[in-house]
Structure formats: C-alpha cells, structure tokens
Amino acid sequence: MSTVNVSLTLLDIDSPTSAPPEALQVGKLLDSHGRQIKDLRLSVTDRCNFRCVYCMGPDVKYLPKMDLLTVDEYVHIVEVAMSLGIDKLRITGGEPTLFPKLDEFIQRVGKMGLRDIALTTNGSTLTREKARLWKDSGLHRVTVSLDTLKPSRKDAITRSHTTLKNVIASIDIASDVGLSPVKVNAVILRGVNDDEVADFAQFAKDHEIDMRLIEFMALDAGHTWKREDVVTANEMKHRIEKEHTLIKEGDSPSSTSMNYRFTSGGGRIGFIASVSESFCHGCDRMRIMADGTVRPCLFSDDEWCIRSLLRSGASDDKLRTFFQDAVWAKSAGHGMDRDDFKRPEKTMSTIGG
Ligand code: SAM
Ligand code: SF4
Ligand code: SF4
16 A cells, blocks of 8 residues: 655644645555554443453543543444445453443444454353354454463452452353354453463463464553563563474464464464564554553554534544544554653553554
C-alpha cells in the first residue's frame, strides 16, 4: 500500500487530525504510515472483578456510568467500522463478561458477517451455558488470561479470590463448545511467575490450546514498569527449549505473536514480544474504549471521543470521517526502545486489551 503524503491540520481539540481527501475517498481505515486498520478492539466496560498487579490498581477510579456507551451505541460503532473494512472484532474490557448486555451484544454482532469475533476474559465467570449461548450467537473464539498455574500465587497476582480451578475449567469449557482455537494469555513478570514458563508450555500441550506468553508492557496502574522487569520473548523461549523442542509456524504479517508447535503432542506456544521486538510495522488494530474514546495506538495518548457525535445523531458519513481522521493520526509505533519513551497515562483495563 502506498503512503499518501500531505500536511496534517489539527481541526480542534476534540477532533482527530484531518485525513487527506485521497485517504477519505477510498472508504477504508488508512493511517499515514501506509497501514490499513481491519481489527477493532472494543472495550464494553472498564469494570473488573480482578486487580491484576500488572494492570489495575487496588483503588480504581472507573469511568462515570453515564459516559459508558449503550449496547445500541456499541452495535452502531461496529456497523460503521465494518463499512470501512473492519472484519475482525475483539470484545474486551475491563472484564467484558461484567457488561450486563453482553449476550445481546454478541447476538447482534454475531449476525453482521464479521470474519472473526473473539472475546478476552479473565475466565472467572464463564459457564458452559454462557459459552454455548455465545457460540450459537456467532462468537468464534475466546482468549482467557491465566498468569500462574500455582494456586498459591493466583490471589497475589490477581488480587482476587477466584480459584485457579475455575479459570482452568473455563478454558476447557470454551474448547468443548468449539470457541476455538482457545488462546490463553500469561503476562510474564520477572521474579513473580517467570519460573513457570516451561510449565505453561506443558499446559499448552496437556490442554491442546494456544498458550501465549506476553512481555510486560508499561501499562500498569502503579507505574512500576521497568525495562529490567521485562522477561523477553527470547529469554522465555530459551527456557522452554531446555524441556521441549519447538518448531516455528508461519505467522501472518499482522500477527502479534511468534508461534511454535511442539515436536510431540498438540497445542502451541506463542511469544508476544511487544517490548523487545515490536510488531508495530504490521499493526492493523484500533481500540475504542467503553466511553467511546477512539485510541488508534495503544501507546499514544492521542485519542478522540466519538460519544457526543454518536449521541447528537450524527450521520454515518460523519462517523466514518471521524474514524478515518483518527486512524490517519495513528502513531508509527510505541517507541519503548527509545530513551525518550513516555509511558501512557491510562492502563490496559481502561484502554481495552
Ligand atoms: N479482563 C480481561 C482479561 O484479563 O483477559 C480482558 C481485558 S485485559 C486488559 C486484556 C489483556 O491485557 C489480558 O490478557 C492481560 O493480561 C493484558 N494486559 C493487561 N495489562 C498488561 C500489561 N501491563 N502488559 C501486558 N499485558 C497486559
Ligand atoms: Fe482485570 Fe483483565 Fe486487567 Fe486483570 S488484566 S485487572 S482481569 S482487566
Ligand atoms: Fe499497534 Fe501502537 Fe501497539 Fe504498535 S504500539 S502494535 S502501533 S497499537
């Protein structure tokens, strides 16, 4: 794809940078770095029943209730985004299963013809009935977060009391009902759970799932992130290779993970090297927060809220232009490797994972 070079004009403080007419006319979500955005990560709540140490603080200040979008507004956003080429939707949060209208939302977006609809959850509330209902409604797959296999560690990492057994049961339920491939995410923190990376590989084989080990990113509420605490993908891979032989898989250009199979047994292991080997060049993602704030790049504080436009009855053409302008302003990348890297103010739970 070619990059359109024009000078950018800031319209006003609440509006995104203006995309050039050539970019608007193509009817797609293009950024100024030549990338097309096709993957929407939509947060349907910023509320959560966990307080994971790498994400939320113990004392959270949630978004005001009246600012959260309604199910009709989320559906409308997805419709407009699809008309601009979005074909992949990840429903996230906060903990999306706490969104009271989640069943209705899945039922409605499930009929829209998206190529892929996934849900990310901490697995604390997933029942077989819900999983079946969502599968029948059009949800394709779930990703479950699980940062330890040691029951004694679970409470300390999540600062909650949901049992590990519950979360592991939710992974098996998701597989059973066909919400697959089930992916399981673990954020690896030095001195906290990095002694478990080989155990996670064994877990992937035993449960025949895609286990993904994620580098800790500077998105924690406590602002405690330090480069030295990041266990790199390379380091994790070396540790696993002491016990398992891995075979590289061919990954798609927009893939966030570097994936491997095992020479023996099922399951896969993937490394999300967001810090040590950024995958920004192939990024096709944009995020929308639960209050309608459009955030084209996870790590850039450039963001614009579409809520008032939505609530003032703006036409779909106006909403499309808003999205196109916002995406045009997407940062080239996070710059975590630079000395002048400035971490974002917001946490992953607010932005949407
Ligand atoms: N509550 C759901 C969950 O935990 O799966 C969905 C939202 S959560 C914000 C989405 C993903 O972001 C989770 O897999 C979580 O591990 C990841 N995450 C949160 N903070 C992170 C951080 N500082 N670095 C890397 N990943 C993080
Ligand atoms: Fe909640 Fe997910 Fe953040 Fe943990 S990672 S605090 S479950 S939003
Ligand atoms: Fe995409 Fe921004 Fe994340 Fe890089 S930092 S992968 S550009 S969202």
